[in-house]
Amino acid sequence: MSETIEAISPAEQVTLGALFFGFLKVSLLGFGGGLVWARRIVVDQKRWLDDQEFAEILTLCQFMPGPNIVGITLCVGSRLRGPLGAVSAVAGFILLPWTVGLALGGLCLRYAHLAVLQNVLSGLSAAAAGLMIATGIRLLMPHRGRRTALLFAALAFAGMALTKLPLLIVLLGLAPLSITVTGIASARAP
Amino acid sequence: MNSPSASVALAAHLALLSSISFGGFPSVLPDVHNFVTANGWVTDREFANFFAVSQVMPGPNMILMMSFIGLKVGGIPGAMASAFATFGPPCLMYYTAHRLWDRFREMPWPQIMRRGLTPLTIGLVIAGGYVMARAADSGWPSALVTAAAVGLMLATRLNPLWILVTGGALGGLGLL
Numbered sequence: 483m484s485e486t487i488e489a490i491s492p493a494e495q496v497t498l499g500a501l502f503f504g505f506l507k508v509s510l511l512g513f514g515g516g517l518v519w520a521r522r523i524v525v526d527q528k529r530w531l532d533d534q535e536f537a538e539i540l541t542l543c544q545f546m547p548g549p550n551i552v553g554i555t556l557c558v559g560s561r562l563r564g565p566l567g568a569v570s571a572v573a574g575f576i577l578l579p580w581t582v583g584l585a586l587g588g589l590c591l592r593y594a595h596l597a598v599l600q601n602v603l604s605g606l607s608a609a610a611a612g613l614m615i616a617t618g619i620r621l622l623m624p625h626r627g628r629r630t631a632l633l634f635a636a637l638a639f640a641g642m643a644l645t646k647l648p649l650l651i652v653l654l655g656l657a658p659l660s661i662t663v664t665g666i667a668s669a670r671a672p
Numbered sequence: 673m674n675s676p677s678a679s680v681a682l683a684a685h686l687a688l689l690s691s692i693s694f695g696g697f698p699s700v701l702p703d704v705h706n707f708v709t710a711n712g713w714v715t716d717r718e719f720a721n722f723f724a725v726s727q728v729m730p731g732p733n734m735i736l737m738m739s740f741i742g743l744k745v746g747g748i749p750g751a752m753a754s755a756f757a758t759f760g761p762p763c764l765m766y767y768t769a770h771r772l773w774d775r776f777r778e779m780p781w782p783q784i785m786r787r788g789l790t791p792l793t794i795g796l797v798i799a800g801g802y803v804m805a806r807a808a809d810s811g812w813p814s815a816l817v818t819a820a821a822v823g824l825m826l827a828t829r830l831n832p833l834w835i836l837v838t839g840g841a842l843g844g845l846g847l848l
Contacts, residue, residue, distance in 0.1 A: 509731040542773050545786045547693040548762020549734060556763055557770045568767060576759065579731025584739055584751055587725040591740060594721050598844060605817060605843020607724035607808035609836050612821025614698055614801030619826060621794045631791040638795030642702040643802045649703040653692055653792065661788030668784055 496530060496562045502574035504528055505555050509575045516551035524558055531558065630667070634660045678713060679746030679753050686738055686757035691765070695793025697734035697758065701800035705807060713745050720808040728836060735759055813848045
């Protein structure tokens with residue numbers, strides 16, 4: 483590997499195929515934490531982007547709706563090879579894992595009426611639900627000192643989990659309030 | 673149930689949700705759950721099963737979970753429509769935003785918007801977990817597994833895969 487050449491013109495070194503297989507790898511390895519693998523492969527292994535560029539893409543994607551990891555995939559592909567790069571990277575991330583997952587999962591679900599399999603699935607989903615709650619709690623920790631943040635997190639939780647309102651209604655109701663409060667707070671801050 | 677109009681209605685609803693899924697797809701699970709169970713397309717148990725299977729697959733698991741719902745509602749075409757509805761609209765938004773990013777990244781309002789939305793998305797993710805725990809609920813033993821998973825995830829650096837496997841094993845042994 484000639485790192486000097488890569489450092490001079492990384493964009494010209496990256497083929498669409500490399501993007502496809504690079505993000506296929508992220509997808510397959512990224513069990514439960516795709517972000518870690520995306521950074522490891524894009525920044526450390528392939529040296530497609532440096533840490534600063536990757537962090538910028540991450541910031542952008544966290545601000546947007548949708549699966550963030552797909553957004554990162556798309557932005558890296560687009561950054562390196564334009565629209566075709568974006569398509570190659572996203573296709574690599576989704577196409578094969580989705581096809582295999584749908585086939586295997588579909589097969590598994592076909593036998594979900596079997597008592598043993600149903601029991602396994604119940605255990606799995608109970609544990610997976612716990613992981614999701616824990617992820618949310620972990621995300622909340624840095625905000626535990628901000629009373630308004632806790633209040634809005636609680637309101638969003640109650641709106642979705644307890645009153646069963648549509649998400650659009652909950653967001654339309656709470657987002658303007660939350661953003662206004664944040665805006666006022668940051669205007670007051672020195 | 674192989675109704676094209678049901679597939680279209682599902683895909684349209686998923687496309688709307690994916691466009692407002694700040695904080696990722698876990699935050700829209702409660703809405704999807706209400707929508708598909710109210711329409712009678714998917715039972716609580718099936719919804720929990722789709723969730724469980726998608727979580728043990730590598731790759732884009734929320735896209736996969738929505739595809740299982742699509743598969744149930746409208747076969748393979750339904751699965752494909754659901755998958756596209758889940759990642760298509762956000763991809764267009766990501767692409768546009770990436771293009772415009774240089775222009776608006778120095779402005780203060782994206783920061784304020786993001787900081788304002790963050791607590792909401794966190795609350796939504798926790799709501800997603802809560803609704804999934806309710807859908808999977810088969811009494812206090814399964815609630816205990818959920819609570820133990822929360823505790824282990826927060827208190828240890830255990831690979832989440834082992835927590836899932838343990839949950840599945842406990843279920844397989846008929847303890848839940």
